[in-house]
Amino acid sequence: MNLALSSHIGFRYWRARKANGFASFITFFAVSGILLGVAALIIVSSVMNGLEGQLKQRILGAIPQLTVHSATPLDDWQSEVEALKTLKGVQGATPSISTQAMVQSHSNISAIELYGIYPSYEHALLKTMQRSFNGSFEQLESGKYRVVLGSELARRLDVSVGERVRLLSGEGVVYSPLGPVPSQRKFVVAGVFEMGSQVDANLAYIHFEDAQRLMRQTPGEIKQLRLYLQDPFNAAKLRPDVVLLFKAKQIDVTTTDWRESYGHLFGAVKMEKNMMSLMLSLIIAVAAFNIVSALVMMVVDKTADVAVLKTQGLSTFDVMGIFMIQGSLNAIIGLICGLAIGIGLTLNLNSILNSLGVSILGAGQSLPVELVWGQMGWIVIGTLAISFMATVYPALRAAAVQPATALRYE
Template sequence: MFRPVSLYIGLRYLRGRSGDRFSRFVSYMSTAGITIGVLSLVTVMSVMNGFESQLKGRILGVLPQAIVGDVSGKTALTEQPPQFITSLPHVIESVPIVSSEAVLQSPAQLTAGQLVGIEGDADEPLRQFMLSGSVDSLQQGKYRIIIGHTLARKLKVNQGDKVRLMVTSASQYSPLGRIPSQRNFTVSGIFNTGSDVDAQLMVTNIEDAGRLLRMNKEQVSGWRLYLDDPFAVSTLAAMPLEEGWAWQDWRAQRGELFQAVKMEKNMMGLMLGLIVGVAAFNIISALIMVVMEKQSEVAILKTQGMTKQQVMALFVVQGASSGVVGAVFGGLLGVLLSNNLNLILQAMGASLYAYGGQLPVLIEYGQVLLVVGLAVCLSIVATLYPSYRAASVKPAEALRYE
């Protein structure tokens, strides 16, 4: 069977002889270092992906991802959204919404937050986070409100209690001066998203919110856009809208949070990538020792007709094999560890979340392949200089004292 001579001899050198124990030990340590580095990188990136996905679902699933409305703040309500909105890419659905900053007061406390008026459709994302009550309780004219459990605890209110909702953007004049538009609401539900949204978001019926903001029945704040990817807002915000329309999205309130998560993920990737880099360049040390040991053998191979390129390929095969084995095993072990991370933590008695919660893990296999591929490429690059030194051996000088 035909086998390339460089590949055949390179793999023979990889196995080594009994007298090459130290160089083999260095080679094995390089392989182990790459394996541990890739394993750590895949595991940490999977956990960071899980946290990012969880934040997207819990925060951006409940908050309006994007709102397109009239620049005046009052948009004419029509049966269907304008054509230019429905034609935007990434838009799954468009529904009317009333949104404003508001102040909520109870007998015990007063706090500010974001008021959102919704129609309460069957696919309303808030439904999956309800602790008590129901989104269906937000009926027109009933003046009911749903708040987060953190906000309810802060205001010391429960389902059925009365609170006063005030909107400063719709203030009015009175004999006592300018006062905000306000009305008593009944707490009809409490939700829990597991994020800081629970301390700020207030949800009520769209028409009740419109009356509080002094809008007529044919007016809303704008059209709420549901996107297939909330991070697509950066692209959509740059697209031109029709004259008189304005764009706003979640970045105004939560942009810093997701930017910090992205930066943390990048920094973790960089630090763990350096482990892979150090392990890959340990291959240089191992190969240089092998080249010094094999000088006479290389000289003999060159005298028998092996070209300079074939000699280089021989040592590239030997050195890169450690990187390939380490990267592939590291990737496989990283995926295996990520899939069973919560079971391992449970067996070790390391409880990270109360009430039986789990560490969020999301494995992106494209990302795993990228990490493994970069580790292999780095290993190949690390072999180039020792391989060039081996190919530059002059047979006469190497065999002079043999």
């Protein structure tokens, strides 16, 4: 195949396409369709990425991303923490204890997930909450019986910093002549955090040793480690490595991760993102069909030219190359313009909406936007692949022209 010759003729035909007004009209809509499809796909994908990233920060930043449960107390848990940090993808690990509990105020009662932590080790947690925290995690001191509540939970209970609430735990139940009595104790609200997600309504933190007393566990025993990961979405891949690490030390452990409590939420977000991408990809596919229509009309218009070129020695593949290059040029123009417009609008989306006076999420809130360059690469590859396949049929039609038949009445 003589690529240079096919490219030269294909470019000449592409430049002269205005000779057929209707074909030019269809070509314009094909290029416009690819432009709009690519731009819309970039904008919507970036907003969905931003939403997913925001949920990851607001939810997975506050809960254990991966938890190790040991059947026996970890006598040297500091060395286990250092060993866990050597695993790829693990940022750190801290002692933790958790239980389902009830919290009661003077006006209401609510079910919560209660975590016992050592504030001095929770650097990652403090970094996540430092901009949305009223109070201080450092006030969680052993024996002081203080608690940090989510903002929505505090609102439901109608309590603020400094007021008292009662925590009741199902673990550590004692049996009396009147029946089982849950372990309970009054705590002072030391702070209120706000992550802007559903964890604000069902999460509370207390000191690790206070949690052990509330749950009537042996003081000082650590059977649970809370892991912080570079990417929480890799928790499932890390679980076997964590188990093997402890198995090598003959320590029997099990693991749980965030998917057991919030996997359905992120699964729904991922499905929505995939469906939106599929729907917008159909715009590009429809535009590719317009390329087919325009090229078929061009083939009909240039039948005599193709016949003459074939009599002069142009091969079947050379003829196919002419029309495939011509159709690909339309796709490339639409792709480049779509990328430029899509990326430009994405990077300035909130500024544009503010200037138009449009507030999608409400006053004072901006759309989360995250431009992922890897996705841009897949959009480019997918668009070029669809457009290239759209040129195959018209190119085959052109290559099938018989010179004797086409030139019979010329």
